[in-house]
Amino acid sequence: AQKITQTQPGMFVQEKEAVTLDCTYDTSDPSYGLFWYKQPSSGEMIFLIYQGSYDQQNATEGRYSLNFQKARKSANLVISASQLGDSAMYFCAMRERPGNTPLVFGKGTRLSVIA
Amino acid sequence: DAGVIQSPRHEVTEMGQEVTLRCKPISGHDYLFWYRQTMMRGLELLIYFNNNVPIDDSGMPEDRFSAKMPNASFSTLKIQPSEPRDSAVYFCASSFHAEAFFGQGTRLTVV
Numbered sequence: 001a002q003k004i005t006q007t008q009p010g011m012f013v014q015e016k017e018a019v020t021l022d023c024t025y026d027t028s029d030p031s032y033g034l035f036w037y038k039q040p041s042s043g044e045m046i047f048l049i050y051q052g053s054y055d056q057q058n059a060t061e062g063r064y065s066l067n068f069q070k071a072r073k074s075a076n077l078v079i080s081a082s083q084l085g086d087s088a089m090y091f092c093a094m095r096e097r098p099g100n101t102p103l104v105f106g107k108g109t110r111l112s113v114i115a
Numbered sequence: 116d117a118g119v120i121q122s123p124r125h126e127v128t129e130m131g132q133e134v135t136l137r138c139k140p141i142s143g144h145d146y147l148f149w150y151r152q153t154m155m156r157g158l159e160l161l162i163y164f165n166n167n168v169p170i171d172d173s174g175m176p177e178d179r180f181s182a183k184m185p186n187a188s189f190s191t192l193k194i195q196p197s198e199p200r201d202s203a204v205y206f207c208a209s210s211f212h213a214e215a216f217f218g219q220g221t222r223l224t225v226v
Contacts, residue, residue: 033213045206045217052213091158098213102148102171105158 003027004092004106011111013082020067021077021109023092033098034075036066039089039108048090051075052098079111087113121207121218128225133195136221139188140209148215149182149192150206158206164190197225 003026013019025034036048051059051066059066067076079086089110093103120139128134140147149161162172167184175182179198184190194201202224208215 035214037217043204043222044219045208047214047216050214095213095215099146099210102146102160102163103208103215104160107157 004094004104006092006106006109008109009107011109013079013111013113015084015113015115016081018078018080019082019111021079021090021092021111023075023077023106025073025075025092025094027073027094027096029096031097033095034066034068035093035095035103036064036075036077037091037093037105038086039091040085041088045091049077082113084113084115087111119207119209119216119218121205121221123221124219125222126224128197128223130198130225131196132225133193134197134201134223134225136192136194136205136207136223138190138192138207138218140190140207141211141216142188144209144211144216145187146210146215147184147190148206148208148210149190150208150217152204152206152220153202161192161205194223197223199225201225 005024032053034051038046049061049064051068058068063080065078089108091108092106122137148163152158161174162182164184182192204220204222206217206220208217
């Protein structure tokens with residue numbers, strides 16, 4: 001059974017600083033995808049970034065990057081140059097055989113960016 | 116594309132009433148998912164469809180919950196009869212490749 005663990009219920013970061021949100025996963029399937037979603041206070045779920053288990057390079061999307069350490073089964077999200085608008089809940093998720101199974105989510109981390 | 120469209124955005128209903136939530140996935144997407152989000156349980160998968168066929172409904176809490184996907188552009192989640200513990204945000208999501216895109220959600224309150 002797949003499982004996602006986010007150990008940080010809440011995080012604070014100063015504006016313009018970088019922050020790392022932790023995520024570890026557990027799966028026995030060699031083919032899987034890892035995702036991060038942002039949920040602001042307005043409630044919508046916004047897709048941020050995707051990493052495939054066979055991808056050689058770490059995924060990057062603008063200020064977001066995914067620090068993928070396969071042997072450690074970790075997929076941490078790094079947000080560079082934090083902005084006030086980054087304050088939100090962040091969810092890590094996984095799909096085994098990406099595209100063929102549903103997403104399983106972690107409990108989330110609430111990030112607060114301080115001016 | 117307009118994205119995944121859910122309706123209504125908010126629903127307040129009395130216990131015992133029937134509730135129907137609606138979802139229009141992104142055109143061309145072949146997977147559709149229904150999730151429920153609560154503070155206590157986080158994001159839970161209720162059911163998902165592939166090419167309009169239900170694949171796994173093991174997350175549906177009880178027989179009071181049912182979901183249909185009569186065609187590629189429409190799905191419903193029905194609760195009958197509704198109970199206060201059904202109060203939650205219900206999300207619909209669709210995907211074609213790995214990424215799944217979510218609708219705005221329906222906030223359901225059962226009083």
